[in-house]
Amino acid sequence: MTVASRAPLYQRFADTAARTPQALALQAGGQSLSHHQLLALADDQAARWRARGLGAGQCIGWLGHNSPAMLAGLLACAKLGAVFVPLNWRLAPAELVAIADHAGLVALEHTPELADLAAQVRAGAGLVAADASVQAPATPGDVLLVYTSGTTGEPKGALHTQHGMLANIDMAVAVQGLTAADRVLAVLPLFHVGGLCIQVLPALAVGAAVHLHARFDPGAWLADVAAWRPSTSLLVPAVMQAILAHLGWPAADLSALRFLNSGSSIVPVALIAAFHARGVPMAQVYGSTETGPFSIALAPGEALARVGSTGRPAPGVQLRLAAADGTPVAPGAVGEIWLRAPNLMRGYHRLPDTGPGSGFIDGWYATGDLACADADGWVTVVGRSKDMLISGGENIYPAEIENIAATWPGVAEAAVVGLPDARWGEVPVLVLVTQPGMAVDLPGLQAQFDQRLARFKHPRRMLLLDAVPRTALGKVQKAALRALLQAQQSPA
Numbered sequence: 068m069t070v071a072s073r074a075p076l077y078q079r080f081a082d083t084a085a086r087t088p089q090a091l092a093l094q095a096g097g098q099s100l101s102h103h104q105l106l107a108l109a110d111d112q113a114a115r116w117r118a119r120g121l122g123a124g125q126c127i128g129w130l131g132h133n134s135p136a137m138l139a140g141l142l143a144c145a146k147l148g149a150v151f152v153p154l155n156w157r158l159a160p161a162e163l164v165a166i167a168d169h170a171g172l173v174a175l176e177h178t179p180e181l182a183d184l185a186a187q188v189r190a191g192a193g194l195v196a197a198d199a200s201v202q203a204p205a206t207p208g209d210v211l212l213v214y215t216s217g218t219t220g221e222p223k224g225a226l227h228t229q230h231g232m233l234a235n236i237d238m239a240v241a242v243q244g245l246t247a248a249d250r251v252l253a254v255l256p257l258f259h260v261g262g263l264c265i266q267v268l269p270a271l272a273v274g275a276a277v278h279l280h281a282r283f284d285p286g287a288w289l290a291d292v293a294a295w296r297p298s299t300s301l302l303v304p305a306v307m308q309a310i311l312a313h314l315g316w317p318a319a320d321l322s323a324l325r326f327l328n329s330g331s332s333i334v335p336v337a338l339i340a341a342f343h344a345r346g347v348p349m350a351q352v353y354g355s356t357e358t359g360p361f362s363i364a365l366a367p368g369e370a371l372a373r374v375g376s377t378g379r380p381a382p383g384v385q386l387r388l389a390a391a392d393g394t395p396v397a398p399g400a401v402g403e404i405w406l407r408a409p410n411l412m413r414g415y416h417r418l419p420d421t422g423p424g425s426g427f428i429d430g431w432y433a434t435g436d437l438a439c440a441d442a443d444g445w446v447t448v449v450g451r452s453k454d455m456l457i458s459g460g461e462n463i464y465p466a467e468i469e470n471i472a473a474t475w476p477g478v479a480e481a482a483v484v485g486l487p488d489a490r491w492g493e494v495p496v497l498v499l500v501t502q503p504g505m506a507v508d509l510p511g512l513q514a515q516f517d518q519r520l521a522r523f524k525h526p527r528r529m530l531l532l533d534a535v536p537r538t539a540l541g542k543v544q545k546a547a548l549r550a551l552l553q554a555q556q557s558p559a
Contacts (some may be wrong), residue, residue, distance in 0.1 A: 071145070076229035077209055079236070079272055080108055087247065087274045093135045094295075095279040100135055101325060102274060108135060109142035114322040116147060119174070120415075123148035126170045126212060130154045130185050131178030132281040133257050138267070140176060145210050145229055152212045153258035154188075156181055158411035164191035166214050170224060170416065176370045212416055213260055215356045221371075224416035225260075226358045232264065233358040235410035238381040239269035242364045243299070243350065244329065244516075247274035252297035254283040254306065260360045261330055265352055266301045285313040296323035303329060305541025312502065319345075326350050326367035330360070333466045334450055335473035335481075336375050343371060353377045353448055355434060357426060359410030362386075363438075363446050377438065377448045384408040387431060388440055400441045401462070403452055437464065454545050456485035457527070458494050461523045465495065468526055471519055475512045477505035482535050483526065484549040498535060499525035507531065521549075530536060531555060 071078040080102075088103035100108065121127060122505030127149050129140050137153070144151040152170050154163055166177065167188055175194055179186035188194070211227040240244070243266070251270040255262030278295050280287060283306055291297070302310070302393050307329065310316060327342060330352035339349045348370035354360025363386065380386045387395055388402030396402035411432050414420040426432055437455060438448045449464040456463040463481035472481035480500040485493040503508050509529055516525045536547040 073148060074146050074229065076232050077109070077142050079233060080109075080142055083272060083274050084216070090274055091276040092271055092274075093138070093277050093279055095133070096136065096281060097134055097136060100120070102271070103138060106142070108139035109146065112136070112139050112143035113146045116143060116149070116174070121147070121149060121174055124150070124207065124209075125173045126150045126152050128152045128154055128167060128170065128172040128175040128188075128234050129177070129258075130156055130175060130181050132156065132180060133253070133262075133279050134178055134281065136178065137257055138271070140508045141211070141263075148207065150209050150212050150226075153263075155214070155256070155258050156184065156431045160184065160187040160191060163188045166224075167192035170212055170214075203558060206413065209413065211260075212357050213258070220441065223418070225412040226414055226416050227260075227359070228412075228413050231359065231413065232268070234383065234408070235264050235361050236269045236272050238239070238359075238361045238364075238383060238410060239265055239315070240273055241382055242361070242366050243269070243326075244367065245273050245275060247270055248324075249273075249275040249299060250295065250297040251275060251277045252280075252288065252291055252295065252300040253277050254280040254288055255301055255303065256282075260356050261352075261354070262301070264360060265328065265330065265354075265515070266299065269386065270367050283309075285309040286315060289313060289319045292324065293320040298323060298325040299327060299332070300324070301328045303541045304334050304338055305480075305537065307334070307342070310336065311338070311341050312479070321345050321347050326370065328367075330354065333450065333469075335470050337470075337474040339374055340475065343374070351377055353404075353436075353438075353446070355436075357412045357432060358406055358434070359408065359412075360404055361410060362408065363404075363448075373445065377446045378545070379446060381408075383410075386440075386446070388438055389431075389433070393428065395440075399439055401437050401439045401449060402438045404434040404438050406434065407431055451545075454484075456483075456493050456495055458485070458488070459491045459523060463495055463524050467520060467524060468495060468497060468516070471515055472499060472512060475507065475515065477501050477507040478512075480535065480543075482543045482545070482548060484552065486549065486552060494527040495524070497529045498530060498548060498552070499531050500534060501531060 084102040084106040090106045092102040093100045116552050208227045208228045209226050212224050214224050220337045254268050257263045324347045326348040328350045342349045348367050350367045350370045351365040353363040364381050385407040387405040389405045390396050435452050440446045450466050468483045469481045479502045482498045483495050486496050488494040536544040
């Protein structure tokens with residue numbers, strides 16, 4: 068069996084290295100690697116793991132900030148037929164131990180700055196003297212096991228195959244128009260599929276250059292946009308907010324940017340408008356850990372004319388907006404996003420591939436997210452089904468309230484959750500995080516709701532907090548926020 072047939076993901080990058088061996092692939096922390104050197108780094112890592120008896124079907128963990136070695140580790144796993152398991156270094160040691168145990172890690176690699184955390188995880192998971200022979204191997208073809216961000220409960224491990232990841236690369240390249248001439252400034256964590264699979268892997272696969280930041284810093288992003296002159300970068304709302312709040316934003320040189328991309332959650336229109344005002348189209352990608360994540364996308368050439376839209380299904384993606392009984396809803400109506408696509412996860416690790424808990428219904432992945440689409444197929448995501456409120460029999464989508472509040476002077480962030488109410492069942496409560504040193508005119512904001520929203524959608528309370536609980540990608544953890552507010556209103 069050839070490498071191309073058993074390791075197609077690795078082979079795609081080997082082909083790129085053969086085509087443009089000397090072209091810049093990665094720049095990170097003062098280190099520059101050509102495409103040939105990146106592949107050689109992967110080959111060296113694969114050889115080291117093979118010498119330790121690690122190989123096909125085994126899960127190898129990675130704990131580290133963004134680095135070339137992390138990307139080489141993924142390609143090394145692809146070459147060996149092993150499964151790469153990137154870990155979220157923002158989690159507590161106990162949480163990481165639970166993931167290591169659930170994944171069945173046979174080894175845990177780490178970068179130097181996280182040595183202490185890695186030692187705690189190894190000890191807690193029993194990896195110091197682990198017997199690889201007792202670990203259940205993954206299904207042949209699996210290459211990436213990513214644990215969900217846990218916005219709705221306990222994290223699950225989504226298994227992705229080499230063929231699925233290649234399909235995602237092809238979709239991302241096609242929609243974003245990526246070529247070898249592109250220069251990608253990458254600042255989101257690679258332990259999430261968004262940071263890894265929307266721009267970084269697709270760009271490297273076509274021979275483009277990636278400037279990889281170990282961690283996001285708004286000042287460093289602005290400096291490199293001006294000095295390194297990238298053609299694109301992937302952001303999420305929390306990162307966009309940090310950039311706009313930075314003192315360097317008003318004078319920032321954005322002239323090199325062909326477009327920016329954003330995703331991971333609903334992006335407030337106010338944030339999009341701020342970049343459009345500077346002449347930079349803000350494309351969007353909808354997806355999740357389970358979906359590749361390139362599922363629904365607003366292409367760069369569509370962004371300026373379709374503000375607020377999430378776009379249309381990516382090439383090869385089938386979309387159904389489903390009613391509660393699974394039947395398609397009418398154009399303009401809200402339904403749950405169901406997807407069929409070659410880049411979906413194979414399934415959840417250690418869970419059945421079908422039936423309850425699998426996420427799949429008759430071959431469709433039911434995302435739990437809600438959206439509507441017009442007659443031409445343009446999709447607008449409105450929130451998660453678990454976030455939707457039913458107050459007095461009426462459906463309320465938090466994004467409707469949040470988008471208005473996010474544009475109000477002094478507001479850095481807005482989040483809406485439903486709290487129990489004896490009369491209405493539940494009511495929306497708006498939490499506002501204020502910009503440093505600024506006050507928020509709450510009566511004025513209430514007047515905005517009076518003008519723009521039906522009365523039953525108005526928040527019954529508006530609260531000011533210093534911060535809201537987030538995942539590593541900046542998504543608001545609605546369940547944790549709801550629990551916090553309920554605890555605050557409970558009698559002592």
